[in-house]
Amino acid sequence: MTNPDDTRPQGEESPERGDPNLTRASRQQIRQHEILAELSMSALQGAGFEQLLADTARLSAEGLRTEFSKVLEYQPAENRLLVRAGVGWEPGIVGVATIDADLGSPAGFALQTGKPVISNRLQDEQRFRTPDILRRHGVHRAMNVILQGEGRPYGVLEVDSATDERFVEHDVAFLQSAANLLGMALERRQRELNLEAALERHQFLIKEMNHRVKNSLGIVAGLLRLQARGLEDAGFKAELEEAARRVGAVARAHDQLFQTPEVEWLDVGRYIEAICRDLDGSFAGCDIQVEAEPRIVFSTDRAISAALIVNELIANAVKHAHPGAEAGPVRVRVASADENEILISVRDEGDGLPAGFQLGRTRGLGMRIVSALVEQIKGVLTILEHRPGVEFVVTAPREG
CATH class of the missing domain: 3.30.450.40 (GAF domain)
Known part of the structure; x- marks a missing residue:
């Protein structure tokens, strides 16, 4: 046998x-x-x-x-x-x-x-x-x-x-x-x-840190908004409100990190969706529509940069797309460009770009922030005029 x-x-x-x-x-x-x-x-x-x-x-x-x-x-x-x-x-x-x-x-x-x-x-x-x-x-x-x-x-x-x-x-x-x-x-x-216990402890501490950072940034954003409401100077008031939105966008990243076991990566589409929900309630008359492909991940730092780009482009559309009128719809899209790159676009249906507009020579803080952040994520910014409206398209590598 x-x-x-x-x-x-x-x-x-x-x-x-x-x-x-x-x-x-x-x-x-x-x-x-x-x-x-x-x-x-x-x-x-x-x-x-x-x-x-x-x-x-x-x-x-x-x-x-x-x-x-x-x-x-x-x-x-x-x-x-x-x-x-x-x-x-x-x-x-x-x-x-x-x-x-x-x-x-x-x-x-x-x-x-x-x-x-x-x-x-x-x-x-x-x-x-x-x-x-x-x-x-x-x-x-x-x-x-x-x-x-x-x-x-x-x-x-x-x-x-x-x-x-x-x-x-x-x-x-x-x-x-x-x-x-x-x-x-x-x-x-x-x-x-023992290693698993140490890792769990480490993960817990990072999540707790993200929770506290989110709360601290929320307090800062709240103070900025409170100070803005007490100002009579419209320009200075608008600047403080923009600063509050930027701080809020970073706070939202730490909120996302607190809710997920992964601390080094973020689903950039899900994150940008959350940012847009926050912004939708901040701008009167603005209808922010988001189309985000799931499971596109960025490192946390790059995801925050991408979300701040969207934040600035939406604010820019609200301020400049419809001069003298209420803000109209703004469409945000996050999708795969190909297997190596992703695409993030923000499109309005406004009056288009001012005559002679050149991205590299703009004096506005918002667009200068956008340019710096696009460079930070090793991306390329393309501007498409649609008549009506303008579309800002950022393509960036999946891995930075």
């Missing part, structure tokens, strides 16, 4: 089957070496924690030809050992049953002293109490070794048998080797958990 765990090329016999002169003990030792190699590969390949516990219990029993085995996890609060994994036990044992972890039990002695324990005749054992779980299953002999974890013992690896054979020193070496391999995997898992 073919061994399903045998990975040798077809036609090549294992030493166990190929050499009739090998003793049973020699064949068992060969299998033990194969098992340790298998456990090593399983640990290196990152097998799941529960699977690794189950594999260690199963292969330990196989390597020592025992009917029972178990991985015991130390529970310090109760000073007991929980059966975390095992083979051969009746239902209701694994994951439920516990045994004493004091020096009076074989497993407890191995845990407390770090020394392996062999009990070849439990019925005659004078050093330790025989745990009830072993008596109920008719176990005659047991062997326990310590299972080290990250900085402290994890528990004990134990094999048990109802036969009258004997465990020998070589068996201890095999079982301790299996326990050491599992222990290394446990240490790696604990380090991974």
Whole structure:
């Protein structure tokens, strides 16, 4: 019958089957070496924690030809050992049953002293109490070794048998080797958990920082608006209101970051949609219509720059597209230009550009801000006249 765990090329016999002169003990030792190699590969390949516990219990029993085995996890609060994994036990044992972890039990002695324990005749054992779980299953002999974890013992690896054979020193070496391999995997898992906890803490702190920055910027924007309302000078009042909108646009970025687990990237379409909702309530008579393709992501800094560009272009349309009249509709679009670039456009239906308009020579602060921000995101600004209206189109690489 073919061994399903045998990975040798077809036609090549294992030493166990190929050499009739090998003793049973020699064949068992060969299998033990194969098992340790298998456990090593399983640990290196990152097998799941529960699977690794189950594999260690199963292969330990196989390597020592025992009917029972178990991985015991130390529970310090109760000073007991929980059966975390095992083979051969009746239902209701694994994951439920516990045994004493004091020096009076074989497993407890191995845990407390770090020394392996062999009990070849439990019925005659004078050093330790025989745990009830072993008596109920008719176990005659047991062997326990310590299972080290990250900085402290994890528990004990134990094999048990109802036969009258004997465990020998070589068996201890095999079982301790299996326990050491599992222990290394446990240490790696604990380090991974520590790193995950540190990352979660880091993410929490960044989210909290974004929340506080958003609130602080909201206060600044509110103060600017409050000061603007108390001014009689229309020009100065308008400048303060524009400054408040710019601060509000940056605050909205931190609000978006607070609501998402990702802190280095923003969905630029979703972000610009939120900015436009804020602006729609700021300009009387202005109808801002947004068409944003989802899942276009920018780094946070570039997304903020892109949103500020939109903010300035909408403000420019409101102020200049319909001189002497209420602002009309403004269309904002965020879309993929191709696989390497995105497109952001702001279009109005106003009277068009003034005669002789040249982007590089404009004296207005808003357009100078737009030009600087477009350069910052390594983009290109194109102006299209539609009659009626003007469209400002920014194309920029997805990666800055």
